Amino acid sequence: MPNPPSTPRTGPLSGRKAQANRNDEAILRAAREVFVADPSAPISAVAKEAGVGISALYRRYESKEVLLQTLCANGLATYIECAETALASGAGPWETFTGFVRAVIDADVHALTVNLAGTFTPTPAMFEQTTHAVELARRILDQARAAGVVRADYAFNDIAMLLEQVTAVTGASPGRTRELRHRYLAMHFDALRPEAATGEMPGPPPSDEELGARWIPKG
Amino acid sequence: MPNPPSTPRTGPLSGRKAQANRNDEAILRAAREVFVADPSAPISAVAKEAGVGISALYRRYESKEVLLQTLCANGLATYIECAETALASGAGPWETFTGFVRAVIDADVHALTVNLAGTFTPTPAMFEQTTHAVELARRILDQARAAGVVRADYAFNDIAMLLEQVTAVTGASPGRTRELRHRYLAMHFDALRPEAATGEMPGPPPSDEELGARWIPKG
DNA sequence: ACTGTAGCGGAACAAAGTATTCCGTTCAAC
DNA sequence: GTTGAACGGAATACTTTGTTCCGCTACAGT
Numbered sequence: 001m002p003n004p005p006s007t008p009r010t011g012p013l014s015g016r017k018a019q020a021n022r023n024d025e026a027i028l029r030a031a032r033e034v035f036v037a038d039p040s041a042p043i044s045a046v047a048k049e050a051g052v053g054i055s056a057l058y059r060r061y062e063s064k065e066v067l068l069q070t071l072c073a074n075g076l077a078t079y080i081e082c083a084e085t086a087l088a089s090g091a092g093p094w095e096t097f098t099g100f101v102r103a104v105i106d107a108d109v110h111a112l113t114v115n116l117a118g119t120f121t122p123t124p125a126m127f128e129q130t131t132h133a134v135e136l137a138r139r140i141l142d143q144a145r146a147a148g149v150v151r152a153d154y155a156f157n158d159i160a161m162l163l164e165q166v167t168a169v170t171g172a173s174p175g176r177t178r179e180l181r182h183r184y185l186a187m188h189f190d191a192l193r194p195e196a197a198t199g200e201m202p203g204p205p206p207s208d209e210e211l212g213a214r215w216i217p218k219g
Numbered sequence: 220m221p222n223p224p225s226t227p228r229t230g231p232l233s234g235r236k237a238q239a240n241r242n243d244e245a246i247l248r249a250a251r252e253v254f255v256a257d258p259s260a261p262i263s264a265v266a267k268e269a270g271v272g273i274s275a276l277y278r279r280y281e282s283k284e285v286l287l288q289t290l291c292a293n294g295l296a297t298y299i300e301c302a303e304t305a306l307a308s309g310a311g312p313w314e315t316f317t318g319f320v321r322a323v324i325d326a327d328v329h330a331l332t333v334n335l336a337g338t339f340t341p342t343p344a345m346f347e348q349t350t351h352a353v354e355l356a357r358r359i360l361d362q363a364r365a366a367g368v369v370r371a372d373y374a375f376n377d378i379a380m381l382l383e384q385v386t387a388v389t390g391a392s393p394g395r396t397r398e399l400r401h402r403y404l405a406m407h408f409d410a411l412r413p414e415a416a417t418g419e420m421p422g423p424p425p426s427d428e429e430l431g432a433r434w435i436p437k438g
Numbered sequence: 439a440c441t442g443t444a445g446c447g448g449a450a451c452a453a454a455g456t457a458t459t460c461c462g463t464t465c466a467a468c
Numbered sequence: 469g470t471t472g473a474a475c476g477g478a479a480t481a482c483t484t485t486g487t488t489c490c491g492c493t494a495c496a497g498t
Binding site: 273 | 444445448
């Protein structure tokens with residue numbers, strides 16, 4: 001039976017278990033950072049970035065693939081969170097839409113999901129998550145389009161390509177990357193307004209199949 | 220001395236030398252295609268795509284690095300060609316600018332230069348090429364801005380990021396990729412017009428140093 | 439017809455990178 | 469003092485890949 005008086009300083013900083021908890025977070029944070037920068041990075045890079053040994057990683061994740069799946073699932077959850085937050089914000093259709101997209105970009109969710117997909121086999125749970133995420137995002141765009149604040153020829157699947165394009169922008173530091181992305185996000189938003197259209201957008205938008213192909217390994 | 224009558228069918232299809240010439244082109248074409256799709260692709264992939272053996276590659280290029288340098292130099296030359304063609308077209312400032320950018324995108328020049336840079340050590344000749352290319356492109360943008368057809372807060376270095384963004388768009392086939400890129404190029408162009416601006420673009424544009432950093436190996 | 443040889447295909451080789459396992463060590467808890 | 473969870477990092481086994489090498493083919497020149 002544990003002796004409470006004997007562990008008074010067992011606060012947030014003491015004990016092996018505390019370090020383990022800290023490592024839990026450090027590893028996930030490091031993995032996110034490393035794999036966002038390079039989806040095919042070696043697992044040793046994650047360990048170095050986290051400041052731990054390799055065995056600390058393997059104690060928590062059975063294999064590299066499981067770690068990637070976890071990261072991807074977290075990314076999808078973040079995406080859904082961004083959408084729900086935006087929908088619940090009570091802002092107008094335009095602000096809801098732009099707020100959602102901005103949040104997704106800031107969270108680097110695209111690199112965490114689509115870019116990581118193809119490096120591991122997706123789980124059924126992730127399929128459901130994706131379905132839910134798509135549903136929410138579609139609602140956000142539909143409501144903006146219904147309000148007439150987004151040009152009519154902008155398709156839902158164009159959003160994925162917008163995210164892909166802005167995610168391709170990177171700076172020397174995470175902070176600079178964020179700043180640059182906001183700069184170009186502003187331009188994309190300008191182009192999205194109905195008044196900005198100088199004509200119909202050429203060519204058909206990406207189909208569901210085209211976007212889904214990214215989830216197939218080795219693609 | 221060669222006997223002309225004895226080689227009447229030595230047209231485009233006969234002889235070992237003809238095949239060698241065909242291979243010259245096939246290898247360059249294959250290398251372009253393969254490395255544009257994956258800048259870190261193995262050299263054997265190029266051989267397979269070209270339908271030749273590996274030794275056919277090494278007969279022409281001392282090493283992988285030399286091949287990449289050649290490809291990159293070709294890309295820069297194409298870029299310059301696009302700029303000169305646009306400037307000489309006699310079209311208005313807006314059409315000159317959009318025509319230039321569209322040509323650069325269609326030629327996949329960005330993937331051929333910036334994305335390949337960092338995988339080999341640049342040559343001095345490439346530095347001069349870059350200087351010239353920058354000069355031409357700057358003239359094209361300046362003349363559009365002077366004519367008031369491009370928003371004033373759009374910086375020259377923003378062009379590099381526009382190319383980077385649009386190049387990030389890919390489809391299942393080269394043709395589809397091109398089609399999709401034209402779709403999003405149209406949006407970027409819409410956002411570039413002065414009337415599209417809803418406010419000043421946030422954050423500073425990329426500096427020369429930020430863009431130059433891409434040419435440093437291992438970056 | 440004969441032969442030297444440029445050009446070639448692809449196996450062989452060596453070097454590098456990397457996921458995973460293993461072993462000895464540390465340290466808080468009892 | 470003993471124990472065992474947690475750990476660091478070397479060792480292992482394997483894959484990938486740039487480059488070389490060897491034998492073969494087919495044309496050029498005689």
